[in-house]
Amino acid sequence: MAEFMELEGQDGVRMPWNVVPGTKQEASNCVVPVSAIYTPIKTFPNMPVLPYAPLRCRNCRSVLNPFSIVDFAAKIWICPFCFQRNHFPPHYASISDENLPAELFPQYTTIEYQSPGEASSVPPVFMFVVDTNIIEEEMAFLKSALSQAIGLLPDNSLVGLITFGTLVHVHELGFSTIPKTYVFKGSKDVSKDQLLEQMNFFLIKPKPPTGVIAGARDGLSSESIARFLLPASDCEFSLNSILEELQKDPWPIPTDQRASRCTGTALSVAASLLGACVPGSGARILAFVGGPSTEGPGAIVSKNLSEPIRSHKDLDKDSAPNYHKAVKFYEGLTMQLVHQGHVLDLFACALDQVGVAELKVAVERTGGLVVLAESFGHSVFKDSLRRVFRSEDKELGLSSNGIFEINCSKDIKVQGILGPCASLEKKGPLCSDTIVGQGSTSAWKMCGLDQATSLCLVFDIVKKELPDATLQSSSNQFYFQFLTYYQHSTGEMRLRVTSLSRRWVAGPGSIQDLIAGFDQEAAAVVMARLVSFKMEIEAEFDPIRWLDKALIHICSRFGDYQKDSPSSFSLSPRLSIFPQFMFNLRRSQFVQVFNNSPDETAYFRMILNRENVANSVVMIQPSLVSYTFQSAPEPALLDVAAIAADRILLLDSYFTIVIFHGSTIAQWRKAGYHNQPEHQAFARLLQAPRDDADAIIKERFPVPRLVICDQHGSQARFLLAKLNPSATYNSEGNHPGGDIIFTDDVSFEVFLDHLQRLAVQ
Numbered sequence: 032m033a034e035f036m037e038l039e040g041q042d043g044v045r046m047p048w049n050v051v052p053g054t055k056q057e058a059s060n061c062v063v064p065v066s067a068i069y070t071p072i073k074t075f076p077n078m079p080v081l082p083y084a085p086l087r088c089r090n091c092r093s094v095l096n097p098f099s100i101v102d103f104a105a106k107i108w109i110c111p112f113c114f115q116r117n118h119f120p121p122h123y124a125s126i127s128d129e130n131l132p133a134e135l136f137p138q139y140t141t142i143e144y145q146s147p148g149e150a151s152s153v154p155p156v157f158m159f160v161v162d163t164n165i166i167e168e169e170m171a172f173l174k175s176a177l178s179q180a181i182g183l184l185p186d187n188s189l190v191g192l193i194t195f196g197t198l199v200h201v202h203e204l205g206f207s208t209i210p211k212t213y214v215f216k217g218s219k220d221v222s223k224d225q226l227l228e229q230m231n232f233f234l235i236k237p238k239p240p241t242g243v244i245a246g247a248r249d250g251l252s253s254e255s256i257a258r259f260l261l262p263a264s265d266c267e268f269s270l271n272s273i274l275e276e277l278q279k280d281p282w283p284i285p286t287d288q289r290a291s292r293c294t295g296t297a298l299s300v301a302a303s304l305l306g307a308c309v310p311g312s313g314a315r316i317l318a319f320v321g322g323p324s325t326e327g328p329g330a331i332v333s334k335n336l337s338e339p340i341r342s343h344k345d346l347d348k349d350s351a352p353n354y355h356k357a358v359k360f361y362e363g364l365t366m367q368l369v370h371q372g373h374v375l376d377l378f379a380c381a382l383d384q385v386g387v388a389e390l391k392v393a394v395e396r397t398g399g400l401v402v403l404a405e406s407f408g409h410s411v412f413k414d415s416l417r418r419v420f421r422s423e424d425k426e427l428g429l430s431s432n433g434i435f436e437i438n439c440s441k442d443i444k445v446q447g448i449l450g451p452c453a454s455l456e457k458k459g460p461l462c463s464d465t466i467v468g469q470g471s472t473s474a475w476k477m478c479g480l481d482q483a484t485s486l487c488l489v490f491d492i493v494k495k496e497l498p499d500a501t502l503q504s505s506s507n508q509f510y511f512q513f514l515t516y517y518q519h520s521t522g523e524m525r526l527r528v529t530s531l532s533r534r535w536v537a538g539p540g541s542i543q544d545l546i547a548g549f550d551q552e553a554a555a556v557v558m559a560r561l562v563s564f565k566m567e568i569e570a571e572f573d574p575i576r577w578l579d580k581a582l583i584h585i586c587s588r589f590g591d592y593q594k595d596s597p598s599s600f601s602l603s604p605r606l607s608i609f610p611q612f613m614f615n616l617r618r619s620q621f622v623q624v625f626n627n628s629p630d631e632t633a634y635f636r637m638i639l640n641r642e643n644v645a646n647s648v649v650m651i652q653p654s655l656v657s658y659t660f661q662s663a664p665e666p667a668l669l670d671v672a673a674i675a676a677d678r679i680l681l682l683d684s685y686f687t688i689v690i691f692h693g694s695t696i697a698q699w700r701k702a703g704y705h706n707q708p709e710h711q712a713f714a715r716l717l718q719a720p721r722d723d724a725d726a727i728i729k730e731r732f733p734v735p736r737l738v739i740c741d742q743h744g745s746q747a748r749f750l751l752a753k754l755n756p757s758a759t760y761n762s763e764g765n766h767p768g769g770d771i772i773f774t775d776d777v778s779f780e781v782f783l784d785h786l787q788r789l790a791v792q
Contacts, residue, residue: 217296362393
């Protein structure tokens with residue numbers, strides 16, 4: 032694993048196959064697709080930032096890189112992608128073997144260009160869209176969190192405020208003498224023109240001809256814009272006074288009905304307002320939603336409490352009447368936001384579902400952040416919101432307006448990207464006929480991206496047959512180049528270029544080479560993103576069967592065994608943990624939707640789709656650390672056998688962190704031994720997992736939920752649900768001090784046993 036981590040440390044890329052199967056047939060035999068998980072703007076401490084524009088190939092527009100062949104005498108470079116010969120411009124006249132420009136240094140395969148004079152003049156824009164139809168207590172929590180967030184905004188950033196319940200209220204912050212708002216009916220969608228008309232934006236100038244995007248360019252004066260978007264430093268006082276006086280939505284709610292909430296209309300108004308005022312700038316809509324949308328477009332359920340909110344079963348049976356209508360509405364909103372280059376961030380805090388499943392498309396395609404918590408008073412929400420604006424622990428590095436492009440060797444095509452981006456529909460020879468995720472394009476828009484945002488690129492090997500051996504030895508490299516053009520958090524435009532080369536193999540002796548380059552963590556994460564994608568778009572898809580078939584194929588192709596002899600089966604260390612990842616993926620919340628609402632499932636998948644390999648592996652297969660008096664903290668097997676009365680366990684499943692006290696430890700703690708001076712060692716033992724949990728929480732966004740529980744307590748379920756059930760209620764043998772799991776699920780041993788039997792057939 033270490034060398035794959037090293038590659039990631041250099042380029043931010045992890046690939047399941049680091050030696051690539053060279054032909055179409057070989058690639059399909061490998062089951063896990065040829066793919067890459069790439070973190071476009073990962074921070075590298077020693078990556079050079081060049082203060083000039085990149086040199087591009089005049090045929091395929093790829094950027095000069097260490098894999099280009101350079102003729103110093105003739106001042107020509109040959110592009111590794113299309114073999115075009117390009118002349119160096121005059122300012123490269125002095126280059127030689129001893130005097131290389133940075134972009135040709137072999138160690139700088141990832142490099143950044145910062146074009147002078149391209150900084151954006153528009154400061155960052157934050158539009159707060161706040162739900163007021165929530166109970167008083169929640170309202171108080173939300174107000175305090177918002178006033179804290181407003182205090183943390185950069186001084187030059189522009190801020191706007193929209194509140195909504197039954198109606199949508201747009202607050203005119205620029206009118207400081209008295210609070211002034213524009214009110215829109217929640218039950219019907221407001222078009223951009225109606226919105227501008229109503230807010231009398233065109234008092235001074237005649238209306239621009241139809242078909243023109245409104246904005247500063249066609250006569251929206253800066254005074255009009257400043258009525259609704261003000262610099263944070265100017266409007267902090269008026270914003271805080273509006274927030275202090277903010278009341279719960281005054282419309283009465285009959286006892287047999289849900290509160291009336293027009294989330295869709297409010298978001299649509301916010302998008303249109305930003306589209307009119309600041310099109311093309313890095314603006315974010317931060318939506319704070321405290322319940323299900325019941326009014327207007329995008330409603331997910333009717334107001335009648337007799338109608339339950341859709342469940343997974345309803346979606347499977349197609350008996351959720353509002354679902355498709357709402358998704359269609361949000362798809363329209365997504366197109367508008369992507370066109371404007373704006374981001375939608377969602378903070379959903381309620382005990383019930385609020386419609387994250389419907390909103391998923393808009394948040395994911397604009398690269399927005401998403402946080403799901405039970406209440407606006409919960410630390411998951413409060414700490415996550417603070418982390419968006421404050422950067423003392425770990426900077427999120429929010430960037431905007433990204434465009435991501437790919438170049439590759441001619442035998443490779445791109446099927447698509449699974450991750451937070453939207454297709455720019457740039458068709459070309461690179462596009463594969465098979466489409467996965469955002470496909471049939473070689474350029475994508477990333478309205479919002481941060482230092483952790485990771486894309487999963489899925490490739491197609493199109494080479495049909497092997498050329499003769501003489502040809503193979505000369506050019507058995509595949510080249511990839513990823514270009515990310517984005518607005519850095521400092522406001523300047525940058526271009527990040529990552530160029531990769533991977534050896535390809537084909538033919539009879541290639542299996543050992545493929546195994547040597549197999550990265551099982553990256554493979555598990557690609558399979559997790561793929562299975563989540565297929566579950567969402569394919570009707571009648573059976574995820575367990577699909578994963579099992581894939582695993583059996585891989586084991587029978589790459590395992591060592593004699594035919595029909597399960598006991599002879601073994602896997603190379605490169606593949607040995609892969610079956611365990613698949614076992615845990617089958618049991619994970621991405622595949623087992625039972626016991627989760629559609630909102631929770633959508634939330635888990637959105638986070639999986641934007642995180643890097645290390646974090647995603649923890650979601651698929653949680654880590655478990657054991658603390659005892661006898662030894663230093665050590666990793667424990669994710670198995671019910673790890674539970675003991677005199678142990679503390681720390682489980683990290685990414686979304687939840689569980690500190691689990693064995694029964695004896697819990698008794699000592701309740702007796703207060705840790706407060707007695709002679710039991711300092713026990714106090715230290717109790718504190719160690721707390722310190723480790725705090726360190727994890729500091730690093731992570733969204734902030735995970737911390738659960739502290741005791742053996743046999745009700746919250747112990749958070750741990751038990753993740754453990755391998757090697758001891759269940761109907762297994763033999765006694766478990767002194769340990770535990771058993773009440774389940775009929777098969778244990779990992781039984782799973783492996785079946786896998787070996789099927790793989791050797």
